[in-house]
Amino acid sequence: MPSSVAAPAKDKDPAEERTGGAVPVHSHAPARSLPRELGSWASIAWFLVPALVLFLVFVLAPIAVAVHTSFFKWGGIGSMDDFVGFENYTRLFADQVFLGDMGRGLYLIVLSITVQLPFALFTAVLLNQKLRGRAVYRMLFFAPYILSEVVTAVLFTMIFLPGDGMADHLAGALGLEGLQGKWLADPSTVMPTLFVVMTWKYFGFHMMLLLAGLQSIPREILDAASIDGAGAWQRFRYVTLPLLGPTIRISVFLSVIGAIQLFDLVWVMTAGGPNHSSETMAISMFQFGFKRYQVGYASAISVVLFMISLVFSLFYQRYVLRRDLSGAVTTGGGR
Amino acid sequence: MNARRTARGLSLHAVVWLIAAFVVVPLIYAVISGFKSTGELTTNPFGLPEHWKTGNYTGILGDGMFWRQIANSAGIAIGTTCCTVAASAMAAFVLARYAFRGRELFYTLFTIGLMFPFAVAVLPLFLLLRNFDLLDNPLGVILPQAAFGLPMTIIILRGFFRTIPAEVEEAAVMDGCGKFRFFWKILLPMARPALGTVSVLAIVASWNNFFLPLLVFNDPKWQTIPVGVQQFQGQYSTDYALVLAYIVLAMVPALAFTPSLSAS
Secondary structure, three states: OHHHHOOOOOOOOHHHHHHOOOOOOOOOOOOOOOOHHHOOHHHHHHHHHHHHHHHHHHHHHHHHHHHHHOOEOOOOOOOOOOEOOOHHHHHHOOOHHHHHHHHHHHHHHHHHHHHHHHHHHHHHHHHOOOOOOHHHHHHHHHHHHHOOHHHHHHHHHHHOOOOOOHHHHHHHHOOOHHHOOOHHHOOOOHHHHHHHHHHHHHHHHHHHHHHHHHHOOOHHHHHHHHHOOOOHHHHHHHHHHHHOHHHHHHHHHHHHHHHHOOOHHHHHHOOOOOOOOOOOHHHHHHHHHHHOOOHHHHHHHHHHHHHHHHHHHHHHHHHOOHHHOOOOOOOOOOO | OHHHHHHHHHHHHHHHHHHHHHHHHHHHHHHHHOOOOHHHHHHOOOOOOOOOOOHHHHHHHOOHHHHHHHHHHHHHHHHHHHHHHHHHHHHHHHHHHOOOOOHHHHHHHHHHHHHOOHHHHHHHHHHHHHHOOOOOOOHHHHHHHHHHHHHHHHHHHHHHHHOOOHHHHHHHHHOOOOHHHHHHHHHHHHOHHHHHHHHHHHHHHHHHOOHHHHHHOOOHHHOOHHHHHHHHHHHOOOOHHHHHHHHHHHHHHHHOOHHHHHOO
């Protein structure tokens, strides 16, 4: 038995190329084949089982439970026997609030890519120069990312408090009385305000990713461009930016996944209000699942949330990240 | 030339300072406001406190509930980290160093987990935990957190384990070292830097998690810091200075990890 199992590893693993690896990893030389008596199934299983069991029970099984529950009308307690087919889904896609959730998600994604990402890139380029104290600045800009979402949310709730908050005092001092008392409390300003808080919290993380990308660009290429007469802007536009492509694409991916599942910040700051104007898909799911006890309907939201992330991830990896997979992509610790 | 360079340096610094102000002002505002009374926060929002009032901070530090929440968060973070790093290291070991059928399938399966937002699973997870009778039980938070930490940890550790030359293992086998002993006595000690990185990531993720503890713990005695912060804000919503002092104190442990994660 062991002889068939421990077939010597080929130098290049074809399976790896086929799957492409769902996520880019640093490329390493594959481990060389080992004496086959070490490759018995029993000991391999022994090493694999704890992670596999954890993963199956707590990551994959919930998805199956959500799919199953989403076909029932169920309050969360007692037996689940009111099978309704796709009714929860048809209701979901006719629900103006849920359609609004998707629009608001898109709004945050667009702003993340068009405002937050360029801002993070600008900061990264700035801190990649020779600058006194740049290590301190890097740490400082990264610090909000380490703070918990809840602490951040309470901090900004206090800052944007109507009347007594710092933002109202600041707006008064700057002659922007029109903004006073609005911020998180008014449907017309809540989403931009939320985006400012998200930028405060997350731009440092994207800056770190981009800095790592910048540092991996060989000095010689930029020097060669200089010798050929390229100015600072041309060097950035035609050398740095293309070479930074893989990192930028990872950064965009993480922004999108983050916006799709946004919950903590919004829940603590506005709970989706005023009047659903800042509600996200995860907030809707929480409201129906844990406040209004429509667990079947909330499960349908979970499933749609899952399908959106899955389709997006597969699409993105297939068509956008594919060319990067063998390259030097830095992956960060963000979810 | 020199003057131009100085001017450029100055404007560079001005821009960095502006960004730094955007990041730091909210934090400093919170720290200083914690030393004020709520009344003074209204009359004197930006200046230094007239009388440095330490009562907000000392009151919280003297409160057993705050320390209880710190201890809960720490215990859950440690439990999560041990589970996820142990399970990931074992899996990453065989996924990195052994050829067996289905290896890439298993690896892909784990990496797919990266695409699942936690928010997707939280409702069915709650139903599962209720069935397992794990509500109001720290394991109900530790095990799911460990499971969701697996993909990132396995990816990082597998990458690292692959860089350890096969000669090391061959030499160990020559000396009569079995797979288990090699893993425990040689591979893990060699992988200490990578294990440190993934542990810090796991600790910070667990420390900051809000959604799951919020659902799993009904009993206040299990509350973690993020849940406690939210409850405290609800309870003392009019005493702004006190709430700000509370979040400042809640920030300190997480900020202590910043240097170890931002050193790149």
